[in-house]
Amino acid sequence: MKASDYPSHIKYFPESLTLPATSIFKGIMFGNMKDMMGKLKEAQRQVEETKERLEGVYVKESSGGVTITISGNRQIKEIEIDDNLLQDKNELTDHLVIALNKAIEQASAINEKEMQQAAQGMMPGIGNLFK
16 A cells, blocks of 8 residues: 555555564563563562561560550560559559550561562662651
């Protein structure tokens, strides 16, 4: 076909000027996509390793005879209560809430720092997402 075979509102591009779609996208789209997927898989692997490591990190916080042990993944591992607190339900509740909040706050700070470092190592700039 030639330009005169098409209506005037349709632009004609001779085959000699067109490139196969694979040559256009292969280097630009798919190459970058493959690299990006590889980086995402590596980042995911690092996050999983960090979660496993955080399972072995423990934080202990106390308040007036209540001691809470929590993992870096924010899982309560142990609650210790002094026998003297068993007589006063309100005091026990107050100390439980205080100790739990302190423990969760500490574990969250550790968790966020570790996750941020894992993400930052693979993709600079992404670590700010965990703040």
